[in-house]
Amino acid sequence: MLVSDTVLGRAPIKSGFALTAFGLTLLFTLMEPESSYGLNFFQRLLFWFLQISAALLGLMFASYVTTKMPPKQFPLYLLLLISGLLGAVLVSPIFASIDYWFPGLEDEPDSWVDMLDQKGPFFRVVSEFLEVTPGIITLWFLINIPLLLKVTYKLPNEKDNTPERHSRPKTEKELELEKRKKLKAEFYERLPKVLGRDIISISSELHYVNVKTTKGNTLILGALNQIAQVLDDEGILIHRSHWVHKDHVIRVHISGSEAWCEMPYGAKLPISRSKRKLAKLYFGNETKVGNETKVDNAKS
Incomplete structure (x- = not known):
């Protein structure tokens, strides 16, 4: 999650979330991925802000749900995968709605996933889930790199707290x-x-x-x-x-x-x-x- 000692150092959750959402929004806006092709700069900015914010909120909620599972029964990478999948399930309807609000994104279907999208609202959500899940899970693993690398906060040991010299030994x-x-x-x-x-x-x-x-x-x-x-x-x-x-x-x-x-x-x-x-x-x-x-x- 967006907390101290992960991606943003010591930033509190509220400011950490805002900084992460803003940074990723600007990055994707400038990169102009295929999913936002056809939109002008300000449309892309709004599109990616909605997408990134929804994704982060979904992942944070999924992470909270996952913490209720017995941690010792599942390895960390599996817990991250489960919470990432749950996050993708939660945000897929939102992503599908966002795409619907930007008619400039409509194009001719060129894959079976695109053709699935044409069959109705339910299939549009399923299609969105299939498309965004790899990216959502990748983003979630990147955010949690400190956990995967076991870079957890540890209190300093005695070597880090060498006492100063005094005339009288303490x-x-x-x-x-x-x-x-x-x-x-x-x-x-x-x-x-x-x-x-x-x-x-x-x-x-x-x-x-x-x-x-x-x-x-x-x-x-x-x-x-x-x-x-x-x-x-x-x-x-x-x-x-x-x-x-x-x-x-x-x-x-x-x-x-x-x-x-x-x-x-x-x-x-x-x-x-x-x-x-x-x-x-x-x-x-x-x-x-x-x-x-x-x-x-x-x-x-």
């Missing part, structure tokens, strides 16, 4: 605190400034982490377990896919087969069996939110 505890402080600062720098630094929860999505703050959320490349280690003084890893901030947990429920943390945005994040004991020790049976205290008397 203790091991002081060095660890300095290292933790620096790593935490580097993590917060990766978040868009508009979202602030008041984190509610962090969830793992494929090779990304979804960071939710009190002002919104963003996706960045990262390993949740590494980030959780750096932020362990602020919250707890309740599941291999979820970290929660101690000040934003509304209620902790652990009873029988059910265990979850209720969050301010309405979600109930699951607590894994291996983390139940830790969650009990961390939160107890009471969780304070502002001046209110909610008590969960459920016992496992």
Whole structure:
């Protein structure tokens, strides 16, 4: 997806999407591919802007749907292929409509796909799907090159944090605190400034982490377990896919087969069996939110 450390460095999703859409639109407009042949410059600009924007939105939605699939059951390239195909299915009707709005694109059919297009609206969408799918999938793989090359965000190791020389040697505890402080600062720098630094929860999505703050959320490349280690003084890893901030947990429920943390945005994040004991020790049976205290008397 269009997030930090992929194609656009540290650009937030909104500006990243706009920059990518604009860049690809200008590129295809100047290249004058066969699919926009016959249109003048401004018509091509509008044509490709609609096409590229629809394609990116379709791929982003398809990527979100794909994250709900069990990642360990599918290799990354297969997940990208599935989401790319789904994105092509979603945008094909839109592409067919865009072509219909530009009558200057109509020409004599010179292939069986073009002849299929002439049979009616449904076949026009099928024809569009057959034509655009290779390009959509190629674009999706190019956007996700960092994932395919495993260029994920990794916290610096100890070699990257060599302490400065002091007259008095620092203790091991002081060095660890300095290292933790620096790593935490580097993590917060990766978040868009508009979202602030008041984190509610962090969830793992494929090779990304979804960071939710009190002002919104963003996706960045990262390993949740590494980030959780750096932020362990602020919250707890309740599941291999979820970290929660101690000040934003509304209620902790652990009873029988059910265990979850209720969050301010309405979600109930699951607590894994291996983390139940830790969650009990961390939160107890009471969780304070502002001046209110909610008590969960459920016992496992």
